[in-house]
Amino acid sequence: MKNPIQRITDFTARVELELGDSLSAVLKTEEIVSRRVLQAFHSARVSDVHLRGSTGYGYSDTGREALDKVFAEVMQAEDALVRHTMVSGTHAIATALFGVLRPNDVMLSVTGAPYDTLEETIGARGAGCGSLMELGVQYRQLELLPDGTPDYEGIASLAKAVKVVYIQKSRGYSLRKTLSTADIERIALTAKKANRDVIVIVDNCYGELVEPNEPCYVGADLVAGSLIKNLGGGIARTGGYIAGRRDLVELCAYRLTAPGMGKEVGCTLDTLRELFLGVFLAPRAVSEATRTAILAAGMFYNMGFDVYPLPSEPRFDIIQSIVCQDREIMLSLCRGIQACSPIDSFVAPEPWDMPGYADPVVMAAGTFTQGASIELSADGPMREPFAVWLQGGLSYAMSKNMLMGTVQYMLDEQSLDLDRLT
Numbered sequence: 109m110k111n112p113i114q115r116i117t118d119f120t121a122r123v124e125l126e127l128g129d130s131l132s133a134v135l136k137t138e139e140i141v142s143r144r145v146l147q148a149f150h151s152a153r154v155s156d157v158h159l160r161g162s163t164g165y166g167y168s169d170t171g172r173e174a175l176d177k178v179f180a181e182v183m184q185a186e187d188a189l190v191r192h193t194m195v196s197g198t199h200a201i202a203t204a205l206f207g208v209l210r211p212n213d214v215m216l217s218v219t220g221a222p223y224d225t226l227e228e229t230i231g232a233r234g235a236g237c238g239s240l241m242e243l244g245v246q247y248r249q250l251e252l253l254p255d256g257t258p259d260y261e262g263i264a265s266l267a268k269a270v271k272v273v274y275i276q277k278s279r280g281y282s283l284r285k286t287l288s289t290a291d292i293e294r295i296a297l298t299a300k301k302a303n304r305d306v307i308v309i310v311d312n313c314y315g316e317l318v319e320p321n322e323p324c325y326v327g328a329d330l331v332a333g334s335l336i337k338n339l340g341g342g343i344a345r346t347g348g349y350i351a352g353r354r355d356l357v358e359l360c361a362y363r364l365t366a367p368g369m370g371k372e373v374g375c376t377l378d379t380l381r382e383l384f385l386g387v388f389l390a391p392r393a394v395s396e397a398t399r400t401a402i403l404a405a406g407m408f409y410n411m412g413f414d415v416y417p418l419p420s421e422p423r424f425d426i427i428q429s430i431v432c433q434d435r436e437i438m439l440s441l442c443r444g445i446q447a448c449s450p451i452d453s454f455v456a457p458e459p460w461d462m463p464g465y466a467d468p469v470v471m472a473a474g475t476f477t478q479g480a481s482i483e484l485s486a487d488g489p490m491r492e493p494f495a496v497w498l499q500g501g502l503s504y505a506m507s508k509n510m511l512m513g514t515v516q517y518m519l520d521e522q523s524l525d526l527d528r529l530t
């Protein structure tokens with residue numbers, strides 16, 4: 109009888125071997141997007157002076173301008189707005205929506221309910237916050253079909269009377285499929301065929317650089333996301349970005365600063381070096397994280413958990429959902445990840461009422477940047493089916509150790525049985 113540690117090591121090695129093709133496909137994509145990122149640095153003629161930053165109004169901050177150029181090219185867009193003063197992905201997406209929508213305009217979400225924190229931005233939940241709906245924007249929602257694909261017929265018939273078609277690429281705290289760039293292309297084509305003025309906005313969180321091409325390459329007009337996810341490369345300590353059509357990015361900038369000021373202001377303090385370095389390393393971070401997700405899928409699938417996506421399915425974001433079906437197993441998994449994390453390994457995560465979320469959320473994030481989910485982290489709302497959303501991992505080798513440690517932790521807590529490691 110082998111000891112548990114040997115069993116975990118052998119089990120993980122076997123799973124990894126089976127996943128060989130999926131893992132190496134990720135490395136191919138990493139090469140493709142790395143080329144684009146490097147080219148973006150050359151096009152923007154990024155220079156040593158650009159790394160220094162500015163104070164006060166930040167007039168003529170050439171570093172800020174070069175950073176916007178780099179992000180625009182990386183996101184295959186005309187222009188971009190990248191600021192450390194965007195506090196999160198929600199802030200970036202809200203800035204895009206408020207930037208573009210006006211009273212009486214209609215916003216149509218074509219991927220069902222938006223991410224939890226955006227319900228209050230839109231006004232579907234909470235009142236008195238100055239949501240889009242309170243300002244007279246009308247909100248409509250088209251559910252995904254039962255097989256998880258977009259309702260293209262519905263989009264074609266509703267898009268006529270709509271100003272914004274809103275797409276959430278990644279799954280959020282749901283078990284639906286993540287949309288691919290090809291899915292987004294078809295939505296954009298369908299919507300624009302019905303209404304050529306429609307503006308397609310994509311919540312791009314967790315999707316960046318996972319595929320060779322980004323949404324703006326295939327017809328999206330604006331994308332937005334967080335810099336403590338993919339595009340910060342694990343280096344950015346805060347921030348958000350918006351990229352897309354130049355005229356629309358300008359409207360977003362008016363919303364972020366003030367009408368008439370827009371992109372011309374906003375000092376960068378000492379953040380430029382880390383934002384440049386972050387986006388430079390982003391293809392690498394996304395690759396490590398995606399391979400971590402694949403390994404986690406393989407391990408938990410083989411231990412009898414339902415996992416989304418399946419280990420060998422193509423990936424369009426860095427997220428791995430693991431369904432625990434049980435509150436205690438879910439908490440044990442999160443405690444295990446926390447216990448194996450580099451920071452705060454000695455604390456146990458507890459569910460809490462996080463701002464913007466309807467249910468208590470448990471979050472294991474023993475990360476260098478608070479809540480950074482490009483670092484290995486696991487979280488989920490405390491509700492059926494008690495699923496954990498696992499993401500990140502700046503180093504595949506490190507993540508592999510952390511996942512094996514988590515299995516060991518769960519065995520120790522008896523939330524997992526050794527017989528499952530077959």
Ligand SMILES: *Cc1c(COP(=O)(O)O)cnc(C)c1O
Pocket residue numbers: 196197198199223225276278279280311313314334
């Ligand atoms: C993370 C995320 C957001 C934004 O979340 P923040 O915590 O505000 O950065 C929005 N949509 C999706 C799908 C996400 O995964």
